[in-house]
Amino acid sequence: MLTHLTLINFALADHLVLDIEQGFNVLTGETGAGKSLLLDALSACLGERTDTNYVRYGAEKADITASFSYQPQSPESYWLKEHELDDDTGEIHLRRVIFATGRSKAWINGRPSSLSELKELGRLLVQLYSQHSQQQLLEPPYPKHWLDRYRNFYQPAQEVKEAYQNWQATIRQHQSALDAQATRLQRIQTLELQLEELEEIVQTDYKETEQEFDRLSHHEHIMQDCAYSLNALDEAEPSINQELASILRRIETHSGRSEQLSEIYNSIVNAQSELDDATSNLRQFMDRQSFDPERMEELNTHLEVFHRLARKYRIQPEELKQEYDNWQLELEKLHQLEDPETLAEQVEIAHGIFLEKAQHLDQIRRDASIPLAKQLTEQVKPLALPEAHFEFKFEPLEQPNAEGLSFIQLLFTANKGMPPQPLARVASGGELSRIALVMQVMNAEKTEAETLVFDEIDVGISGGTAEVVGRLLADLAQHVQLLCITHQPQVAAQSDQHLLVKKQQTDPASSTIIELDEQQRVLELARMSGGVEINDTTLQHAKQLRQLKFQHS
Incomplete structure (x- = not known):
């Protein structure tokens, strides 16, 4: 779980120290205030690519530290032991220094580390979901990958991939034997003469x-x-x-x-x-x-x-x-290539092993797709899509590949009595954003990471739909730590901790992040609901949003 974040000379942040709580944390602020500060800093600590724009104007370097707590038997604890980085404190300290020259350095628990190590450990600590994730829905492999990830089919999918690669390797060996058949005897004779001469x-x-x-x-x-x-x-x-x-x-x-x-x-x-x-x-x-x-x-x-x-x-x-x-x-x-028929038998054996594993994977995917499509349908319906319906469609491939035997599509319809069609063909932008949000939340329930970051994934929704999304995220936060950047007051009202990003007109300009108390939260929710002018109506609406949070909990 993310506990502390320290930013020194990072972008608009001069010297910023944040304590992050368990549960549902939201980050809000006016456009241009620097809400991406925290997300960018966290990404840097997790080994993502950086550039000199992250170094505050006039400074020589930016310095970011992220601290996490972890449980003794967690995946990250085993990773630390394997890399001899555990210090028995139950904490992980990731530090990244970015120099104005473009270089950067990284540390894990005080020891210099590579960016690949930061990324490897970061995947165990934090899972990031962004507003651009809805575009993934339109990519052909996404339904299959989402199904495998949600139902934890990684191991059988990996076995199919390895079996396919082994089958292809035996095919190449067999073909090489056939190709070499013409020149093999001549080469053998040459080698035997050379060996005899040197023997x-x-x-x-x-x-x-x-x-x-x-x-x-x-x-x-x-x-x-x-x-x-x-x-x-x-x-x-x-x-x-x-x-x-x-x-x-x-x-x-x-x-x-x-x-x-x-x-x-x-x-x-x-x-x-x-x-x-x-x-x-x-x-x-x-x-x-x-x-x-x-x-x-x-x-x-x-x-x-x-x-x-x-x-x-x-x-x-x-x-x-x-x-x-x-x-x-x-x-x-x-001499081993002397009999291509033996290699042909090996090709058949490898093909049989691949087919057996691929058929098993295809069957468990089909079995899992029906209840999963039903679950997705039920999760999406409250988001102003009462007639939503999903199905997975399996189309046999002309040639099996390392991914399996079938091309898997996610079909969707938002209208009663209309047959479901491929998602990319019939879903509008607003529908895609809501579907993507639900699919990400469903995936997040299965992740091993204890901290999930949602970057404006509620774009394109509002009103009652946003309220449902807020409840969805609040329920998820009962099991994991959430950090959510949002523009929706209905989502922010459901949070446990509310962080506000404010730009200060210093020279040069800077941003700060402050934790809001209950009264300040109501004012910020009113601003998010009604704009710059806060009146009794927007204040009353903000208070009602907070009351819904307590009623729901």
Whole structure:
């Protein structure tokens, strides 16, 4: 649930702090006062795209913070734990800073976060419905998506999509096998010859061969330098080891007189131990070395083969082994494609799985559509559409797709005795707005988000219809937190908290949002009902609207 919102240098807001209550909250104000302030700020905190217009004129940056409370076993609590962002306070703090340069930064509970993380968490916290949502009703996929969302058919719909994709993938594999049939044998023969040519040489490691050949090529110099080093370390008079022993005896005499000398003594002891090990290892190395001209010739032959084949296949010598493995893999795949009939069987199996899942989805959609259309009809009728009637129409697709087997239309009629027609063809603008509103409220009842924002979705309604809408939203607010921007006094009168947006003629201009008490609410409802001039009639009407709220509750 949204609890606090802080806006600093955001658009028309200089420094604005809001406490949002549970239940039904409305935001009203005169045209141009800045009612979209809160909505835009909240959207920014939820990871939506912003621009420099959000930064208040003359400021370097805009700073917005939204705070939410949440329950321990809620989806957002699991999300926070998964991302190691829970702090056991039961609160979520989202912060977004927008710079005048166009950059922005985001934080979740004080930790820098990406916009994708903000969006991901935001979808769990807030669901937004706007006045433009009625246009979605006219989009062909909307009835199907609305049906799936309301009845929670996401999982079977996703299974159908995955089964369809798998079926299409097997079709492509089968077609590839058929296409490759003509050139497959020739390619197999080429690969087998190439593999045979590389088979022996790739058993040898190129880098190890090159290193051993280099060592034998410099055998004489290596032995000379090693002999010199061993003589200096242990055989000369005096040797380095003898000199070091003498140094140790001298330092040891005084090591007890100084802590620093004691540390130096220990360091030299360690160095002596290292030199002793090195001397022993050097002697062993020299004892094991021998010059083998036949081995050197063998290595040279291997290297010549490596370089010849590398030139032939236009790669580096050390890459021959990887190329050999790639050819092996390609050859195995070509052998798997040897029988297109096997792949044809896989296509049939995948098609059968898809059809089974698609038929199940189609059936549960059909079963759910009848009571859902009836429920939608009953919800719409009170909104000045007493003869409204809805039906879902299922038309089989010529070719099944990832969405299922049928094209789903929502049919509507507003007149008794008239057959229902596709919604886009027969519904007027006012009817569309009312239908969209009801469908959004019905969807909102199913959402997991605890905060729902309605942005002027009551445009196009008035009078008794607006009163019904207000009650509809008030009933919904018994279960979730609502934040509604409205121009309708009948809707605003049903709210639990009334926030008023006022523009102040400061320099530069600014907007503020204040919470209204009961007396102020009546005055604002009167203004919304009767315009600038508030008289006894509009005041009385405003009081009656508030009384309806208390009677309804």
